[in-house]
Amino acid sequence: MAEVPGKLELFLGFAKIGALGFGGVGPWARHVIVEERKWLTEREYAEVLGLGQILPGPNVGNASVMIGRGFHGLAGALLATAGLYIGPLCLLVVMSILYDAYGDLPRVAPFMEGVAAAAAGMVIGMALKMAFNLKASAQLVAVGLLAIAAVAWLRLPMLLVVAILAPLGIWISLRQARAAALAKARP
Numbered sequence: 803m804a805e806v807p808g809k810l811e812l813f814l815g816f817a818k819i820g821a822l823g824f825g826g827v828g829p830w831a832r833h834v835i836v837e838e839r840k841w842l843t844e845r846e847y848a849e850v851l852g853l854g855q856i857l858p859g860p861n862v863g864n865a866s867v868m869i870g871r872g873f874h875g876l877a878g879a880l881l882a883t884a885g886l887y888i889g890p891l892c893l894l895v896v897m898s899i900l901y902d903a904y905g906d907l908p909r910v911a912p913f914m915e916g917v918a919a920a921a922a923g924m925v926i927g928m929a930l931k932m933a934f935n936l937k938a939s940a941q942l943v944a945v946g947l948l949a950i951a952a953v954a955w956l957r958l959p960m961l962l963v964v965a966i967l968a969p970l971g972i973w974i975s976l977r978q979a980r981a982a983a984l985a986k987a988r989p
Contacts, residue, residue: 816885829928
């Protein structure tokens with residue numbers, strides 16, 4: 803881990819992520835945690851997010867628990883998670899009241915479609931940025947592309963894709979790490 807934030811800084815950092823990322827916090831979480839605050843390296847964030855993605859629940863929510871706990875134990879996990887959700891919760895209450903009152907108006911549907919398109923683009927952009935910054939081997943890139951194809955085009959359930967491709971990715975990473983260690987050990 804690159805820098806250890808204080809408890810208030812941890813709460814405020816995740817509050818910023820939650821406030822900026824309403825409708826999709828993934829891209830903002832990476833930006834704030836890795837680029838802006840430098841709390842984690844690109845690899846550390848990818849590892850935490852990867853684990854958060856295979857656990858039940860929201861990906862960044864899971865990551866906030868792990869990151870907060872890593873810095874400040876149970877208090878950090880609670881502070882990071884509370885920070886992440888406090889802004890969106892307040893905004894969601896207001897938005898639901900407004901949608902309840904005005905959701906039937908004809909101009910609301912195009913607004914919602916535009917917001918969804920922007921959110922999807924941000925998620926794709928974050929994924930590409932992470933992929934380029936990780937400098938994964940061709941074999942691991944192939945695993946990622948297989949996952950995209952399986953979910954996006956073949957419409958396979960994500961749990962099945964993770965159950966098959968996660969062990970493959972782990973096996974490839976372990977094999978590559980072992981080969982690198984052996985190469986280092988040779989004079």
